Amino acid sequence: xxxxxxxxxxxxxxxxxxxTEILKNLNLKINKxxxxxxxxxxxxxxSTFSKVLAGHPAYSVFQGDIFFKGSSILDLEPxxxxxxxxxxxxxxxIEIPGVSNEDFLRLAYNSKQKFYxxxxxxxxxxxxxxxxxxxxxxxxxxxxxxxxxxxxxxxEKKRNEILxxxxxxSELAILxxxxxxxxxxxxxxxxxxxxxxxxxxxxxxxxxxxxxxxxYVKPTYVHVMQDGKIIKxxxxxxxxxxxxxxxxxxx
Amino acid sequence: xxxxxNKVLNTNITxxxxxxxxxxxxxxxxxxxxxxxxxxxxxRLISEKKKEPKFLLTFRLKAYKKWKQMSxxxxxxxxxxxxxxxxxxxxxxxKSPKKLKNLDEVDPELLKxxxxxxxxxxxxxxxxxxxxxxVFDSVSIGTxxxxxxxxxxxxxxxxxxxxxxxxxxxxxxxxxxVPIGDNYFSALNSAVFTDGSFCxxxxxxxxxxxxxxxxxxxxxxxxxxxxxxIIAEKNSQVxxxxxxxxxxYDTNQLHAAIVELIALENATIKYSTVQNWYAGDEFGxxxxxxxxxxxxxxxxxxxxxxxxxxxxxxxxTWKYPSCVLVGNNSQGEFYSVALTNNYQQADTxxxxxxxxxxxxxxxxxxxxxxxxxxxxxxxxxxxxxKAIGAKNYSQCDSLLIGNLSNANTFPYISVQxxxxxIEHEASTSKIGEEQIFYFLxxxxxxxxxxxxxxxxxxxxxxxxxxxxxxxxxxxxxxLKLEGSIG
Numbered sequence: 047x048x049x050x051x052x053x054x055x056x057x058x059x060x061x062x063x064x065x066t067e068i069l070k071n072l073n074l075k076i077n078k079x080x081x082x083x084x085x086x087x088x089x090x091x092x093s094t095f096s097k098v099l100a101g102h103p104a105y106s107v108f109q110g111d112i113f114f115k116g117s118s119i120l121d122l123e124p125x126x127x128x129x130x131x132x133x134x135x136x137x138x139x140i141e142i143p144g145v146s147n148e149d150f151l152r153l154a155y156n157s158k159q160k161f162y163x164x165x166x167x168x169x170x171x172x173x174x175x176x177x178x179x180x181x182x183x184x185x186x187x188x189x190x191x192x193x194x195x196x197x198x199x200x201x202e203k204k205r206n207e208i209l210x211x212x213x214x215x216s217e218l219a220i221l222x223x224x225x226x227x228x229x230x231x232x233x234x235x236x237x238x239x240x241x242x243x244x245x246x247x248x249x250x251x252x253x254x255x256x257x258x259x260x261x262y263v264k265p266t267y268v269h270v271m272q273d274g275k276i277i278k279x280x281x282x283x284x285x286x287x288x289x290x291x292x293x294x295x296x297x
Numbered sequence: 298x299x300x301x302x303n304k305v306l307n308t309n310i311t312x313x314x315x316x317x318x319x320x321x322x323x324x325x326x327x328x329x330x331x332x333x334x335x336x337x338x339x340x341r342l343i344s345e346k347k348k349e350p351k352f353l354l355t356f357r358l359k360a361y362k363k364w365k366q367m368s369x370x371x372x373x374x375x376x377x378x379x380x381x382x383x384x385x386x387x388x389x390x391x392k393s394p395k396k397l398k399n400l401d402e403v404d405p406e407l408l409k410x411x412x413x414x415x416x417x418x419x420x421x422x423x424x425x426x427x428x429x430x431x432v433f434d435s436v437s438i439g440t441x442x443x444x445x446x447x448x449x450x451x452x453x454x455x456x457x458x459x460x461x462x463x464x465x466x467x468x469x470x471x472x473x474x475v476p477i478g479d480n481y482f483s484a485l486n487s488a489v490f491t492d493g494s495f496c497x498x499x500x501x502x503x504x505x506x507x508x509x510x511x512x513x514x515x516x517x518x519x520x521x522x523x524x525x526x527i528i529a530e531k532n533s534q535v536x537x538x539x540x541x542x543x544x545x546y547d548t549n550q551l552h553a554a555i556v557e558l559i560a561l562e563n564a565t566i567k568y569s570t571v572q573n574w575y576a577g578d579e580f581g582x583x584x585x586x587x588x589x590x591x592x593x594x595x596x597x598x599x600x601x602x603x604x605x606x607x608x609x610x611x612x613x614t615w616k617y618p619s620c621v622l623v624g625n626n627s628q629g630e631f632y633s634v635a636l637t638n639n640y641q642q643a644d645t646x647x648x649x650x651x652x653x654x655x656x657x658x659x660x661x662x663x664x665x666x667x668x669x670x671x672x673x674x675x676x677x678x679x680x681x682x683k684a685i686g687a688k689n690y691s692q693c694d695s696l697l698i699g700n701l702s703n704a705n706t707f708p709y710i711s712v713q714x715x716x717x718x719i720e721h722e723a724s725t726s727k728i729g730e731e732q733i734f735y736f737l738x739x740x741x742x743x744x745x746x747x748x749x750x751x752x753x754x755x756x757x758x759x760x761x762x763x764x765x766x767x768x769x770x771x772x773x774x775x776l777k778l779e780g781s782i783g
Contacts, residue, residue, distance in 0.1 A: 100738050104730070124737035134738050140731050144753025153749065154739035161740065193753075210739060 051116040052077045053218055053249045054099075059110035061098050061274075068094045068105070070274035076218070079246040083260060084253050085285060086271035087293050092253045093137055095271070096222045099251075100134040101127045114218070129161040133216035135207035137223045137253075142194035147206070150194045151176060155213055176213065183209050183239045201232040208239040219243065220251045225259035237262030257289040270296060320573065324406060324433075330389040330519060335382055337361060340488050343388050347457055347491075352468050360477040360487030367481045370615075373644040374673045374705060377549075377613055380586065385551055387489045389519035390433075428453055430494040430510045432523055440494075442506060452497040453508050456524055459495035466497060470526060474557035474594045474621070482553040482588040482615075486522045490555070493523035498533040498564070507763055509538040512554075520551035527557070529564035531597065536763060539570040549577075549612060553588045562597030562624065567605070569762055573773060574610035579668075581640030584612025591618035595627035595653070603630035604647065605761045609773055612641060617675065619648035622656035622684075629658040632761045636774055637670030637702070646675040646707075651684035651717075660691040663755050665774070666702035673705040682713040690720045696754050697727040726754075 054076040061069035068091045076082050084092055098105050099112065101124035111118050119127055142150065148169075155175070156166040167175065180187060183205045195203050204224050211219050221240070225233055240263050244250060252265065260268075260282060268284040269276045270293065278284065278296055331342060340361045344354040369380075428442035430453065446453050452463060460467050477487045494510040512523060529535055539556075552574065558566050568591075577584025587610075593602035604618035614637075620629025631647035649658035658678065666672035672695070680687045695704035706723055728750055736746035751774050752759065759771060 100734075102734055124734060125740050125742055128738055128740035136735070136738075140729075140735050142732055142735065142750065142753075143726055144756065145749050146753075149749065150736075150739070150741075153741050153745060157740040157742070157745075214739070 051113070053115060054251075055113040056099075057111050057113070059098070059107065059112065061094065061105050061107050063094070063105050068274055069098065072110070072271075072275050074269070074276060076249045076251065078217075078249055080266040081244065081250045081252065081263060083265040083268045083285065084251065084271050084276075085255065085268060085288055090271045091274040092271055093222055096134055096137075096220045096251070096253055099127075099220055100124055100132060125157070128214075128216070129158060131217035133211050133214055133219045135204075135211055135219065135221045135224050137226070139195050139198075139203040139207055141196045141198075143196055145194050146190070147192055147194050148172075148176070148190035151190070151210065151213060154210065158214055179209055179212050182212055182242055184235045185209060200227040201229065204228060204236060205232070205239075208236050208243075212239060212243050215243075217247065218249050218251065220253070222253045223255065224252075225254055225256060233259065234262065257285040260285050272296065320575070324409075330386050333384055333386045335361075335385070335387055335489065339387055343489060343491060346388065347460070349460055350464055352464075353460060353471075356472065356477070357488050360484050361489075363478045364481065364484035364488055367478070367484055369481050373615055373675070374671065374707075375613055375615065375642045375644050377586065377642070380549075380551060382485075386519045387522070388491055390491075428506045428508050430455060430508075432492055432494070432510060432512045432521075446504075446506065449502055449505060450499040451502065451504055452495065454495055456493040456495045456526060457491075459526075463495070463497070466528065467495070467526070470528060470557070470559060471524075472557075474559060474592050475555050475590050480590060483555055483590045486524065486553045486555045486590070489520075490522045490524040493525045493554070494527075495525075496527045496535065496537065498527075498529045498535045500530040500561075501532045502530070503533065504535040507536040507538055509540065511540045520553065522552075523554050525554070525556040526559075527566060527568070528559045529561060529566050529600075531561045532563045533561075534565045536567045537569065538763060539568070540573070549584055549586050551586050551588070552611075554590070556589070556591040556618075558591075558593035558602055560593065560595050560597060560600035560602050560624075560627075563599045564597060565601040565603075566593065567603045568593070568618070569605040570607065571762075571773065572606065572608045572610050572614075576610045576641050577612040577639065579639045581612070581669075584641070585610065586613045587611035587616065588613075589616040591616065592648075593618070593620045593629070595620060595622045595624050595629060595656075597627070598624040598653070599626045600624050601628040601630070603628075603632070603761070605630075605632040605758065606634070606645075607758070607762070607773070608633070608635040608643060608645060611643075614641075614643040614645050616645045617647055617677075619650070620658060621650045621652070622658065622687075623652045624656070625653040626655045626657075627653050628656070631658075631660045631662070632758045633662045634665070634755045634758045634774070635663070635672055635674075636665040637667070637672045639668040639670060641668075641670040641672075643671070644673045644675055646673075646677075648677040649679070649689060651678075651680040651687040651689070653684060655686040655688075656684055657688045658690075660689070660693075661757055662691075662693045663758055664693070664695045664704055665698065665751065665754065666695070666704045667698035669701045671703045671705070673707060675707040675709075677709045678711070678719065680712045680714060680717045680719070685714060685716050687714075687716070688718045691722070693721075693723045694754070695723075695725040696751075697725065 052075045056072055056074040059069050059072040086092055107120055112120055114130060152172045159166050185205055265282050268280050270278040340357045344357055428446060430440040440454055475483050478484055496508055498504055527537060560566050574585035574587055595602050602620050608614055622629050629649050635643045635645050637643050647660055660676055662674045664672040664674055674693045678689045693706045697704055708721060733746055752771050
């Protein structure tokens with residue numbers, strides 16, 4: 047164990063939406079430099095978990111706690127959590143008509159700069175910053191002038207998420223099924239982006255159904271989530287096993 | 298009936314601190330107000346108070362007779378309690394001891410009122426590039442830059458003064474675009490209008506300043522019935538801006554205005570409005586009833602009339618700035634943003650009447666509905682058989698915020714010749730919780746998120762506004778929506 051406290055620590059977390067309990071006593075600890083993968087059947091609560099970490103207002107946490115960098119974030123608003131270093135790549139990135147990707151990305155970047163008392167960048171400075179990042183995910187600058195996710199293909203939306211992850215350079219990146227619906231080339235591009243982003247001071251939480259992403263992004267741990275809690279934890283090998291056997295044998 | 302139930306919160310995203318209507322104060326001033334009620338005597342009294350020429354009294358009486366025979370239109374998608382026209386005072390003016398020679402003699406209380414509204418009328422502080430006519434309840438209290446404008450031969454004055462000083466122009470043009478009996482509210486206005494602005498741009502003149510009228514309703518019991526008349530002669534150009542605010546009362550005040558624009562050959566009139574009348578509170582109590590008839594007549598060939606409006610206030614908005622395109626190659630434009638929140642209701646749009654050959658019109662309407670409001674676009678494109686080669690393009694977009702607001706589009710199109718080209722596009726979208734969450738997750742605060750989405754939605758319209766107005770409009774919309782998301 048490192049001397050430092052874990053980057054993320056989830057303790058006995060119970061969460062409900064519309065009075066239905068989704069997460070039932072969830073525990074998880076992620077240290078810096080680790081990549082954790084969460085797998086599990088549909089409806090097991092994986093996506094809920096990612097949104098709860100990011101502070102989605104629809105869910106209520108009625109027991110347990112979430113510690114990020116050693117302090118509880120339960121009372122923090124989504125934008126505060128974002129500033130502290132939590133990034134969520136959405137499973138279904140939403141379209142935002144009328145708002146250009148460039149404005150959106152710059153505003154996000156500047157919000158973080160402002161939070162850390164760093165100077166905000168003007169549109170011209172920003173262009174050189176973002177152009178460099180675009181290359182990392184193999185995106186054309188044309189994307190900047192298009193509206194956020196509007197008319198993007200599934201793969202383009204996912205790449206746009208990874209672009210934002212790299213741009214904001216958050217310490218904890220939660221990727222909610224970023225690999226689903228991607229062809230093999232797009233999967234490689236995205237994996238490259240993820241590996242580029244990863245460093246010993248950061249952590250990644252991957253939520254996925256498929257083991258194929260894990261061929262490119264090597265997880266430190268693989269967890270199996272079922273019925274709102276983690277029922278098994280293992281190494282990367284566990285993912286292979288799940289691929290062969292499914293989830294039934296774990297019950 | 299207005300349901301006073303608590304505002305339902307759609308989500309529990311952080312609420313922004315809901316700011317009050319910042320122009321809701323009222324001015325305490327000694328005033329000359331006539332008794333409530335409307336009859337022939339009231340009409341005569343108004344005319345007498347203003348020492349009007351005979352022709353105008355005749356005009357008013359004719360309008361009053363017409364009005365008595367008419368009834369309120371029933372077709373708008375609006376619901377409001379019966380208006381008691383006998384419970385309104387039709388004339389309210391700040392008392393002034395003598396005729397004012399210049400603006401420095403205006404009651405300081407009034408000047409202060411306009412200062413508070415951000416409109417400075419005094420020599421030192423007034424805006425350098427905009428001439429302003431300030432209308433307080435029933436009368437115009439002063440017009441800036443009159444001397445400077447008159448050097449170019451431009452007349453910009455209150456309509457009351459114009460009636461005396463330029464009676465021929467008034468007699469010729471008043472009611473020529475919006476006839477007395479055009480509709481219920483135009484008949485009412487024609488009978489009891491008290492003031493407004495008059496503007497005349499002589500031939501071959503480009504107005505060096507933007508002209509502006511600022512309307513302020515102050516009295517709780519008085520209605521405001523103003524009239525604006527703008528005439529642009531051959532080869533002339535003018536930009537006109539209109540702003541409106543009112544104090545916050547829990548009763549409703551009636552505002553029934555008429556604006557008439559006349560563009561002769563090659564003339565261009567651009568008329569922009571930022572309407573921010575008090576809209577009522579979050580339970581739907583109070584606010585202005587805004588029934589306005591605005592119409593422009595493109596008489597001359599190659600003339601252009603362009604309406605741009607940002608409608609954010611009023612409990613009820615009933616307004617269809619229109620263009621009658623008589624001249625060949627004449628052009629009519631309508632750019633609109635209408636925002637409704639809480640219990641506001643808006644039924645607004647335009648009419649484009651094509652008569653001249655190759656006349657063109659363009660309609661871009663953006664409706665934003667939040668809270669429990671109703672927002673309807675109603676438009677009429679009429680291409681007559683003479684209008685060979687006429688073209689129209691219409692685009693109506695609606696944006697819904699929350700789950701309880703309502704947006705409607707009622708486009709009417711009538712085409713009587715085969716050479717016409719008409720395009721119509723419409724869309725409806727929604728600012729939802731998930732979009733807001735997306736912004737928040739990226740560290741962008743709620744206020745900025747909404748601002749960005751709204752200004753993105755309205756961008757096409759804002760670019761049509763004069764620069765000073767565009768920034769204001771952007772801020773105004775964000776302010777109006779505070780607390781509506783979350």
